[in-house]
Amino acid sequence: MIEPKILDDLARKLADSVPRGLQDFQRDVEKNFRATLNSAFARLDLVTREEFDVQQAVLARTRMKLEALETQVVELEVQAGLRKESQKPLEEQT
Template identity: 35%
Template sequence: MQSQNPIIADLVKLANSAAGTMAGMSREARESARERLREAFGGIDFVSREEFETVKAMAQKAREQADALEARLAALEAKNTSK
């Protein structure tokens, strides 16, 4: 059953319009915030987890090789000084 009162009908229309406007403003604010974040982080170069892990493994291997070479050098120097 619908009300025939024009004042109530106008109030309902006003409430519906306000709800639609608020939803639109919310959507607009969210999109604006996303765009500002994209601009802020646009100049920063991020690496993927896979790239990070690959470089980390390479660094670990290089460190192990450097330690092994250091030990060999120390052994050669010790052998050389004992002669």
């Protein structure tokens, strides 16, 4: 979810665009902007940059492990005589 400080800053900037003579109205508008923005961002089901970076790192580690396992399977198949050394793994053949 978006950090509350970012929403507050965005709501404040939008409210600051309202003429200064309408101070009470401006406070109400800021509250409404904040609630509207919060609701809109909640519906988007966004993740934070930190969550995204963590998942990206997990995916990279998983990909490395998968590639190592694929190499190991090919080596075992060669040792068992199920595959010639010159044959590529199945995913590389397509």
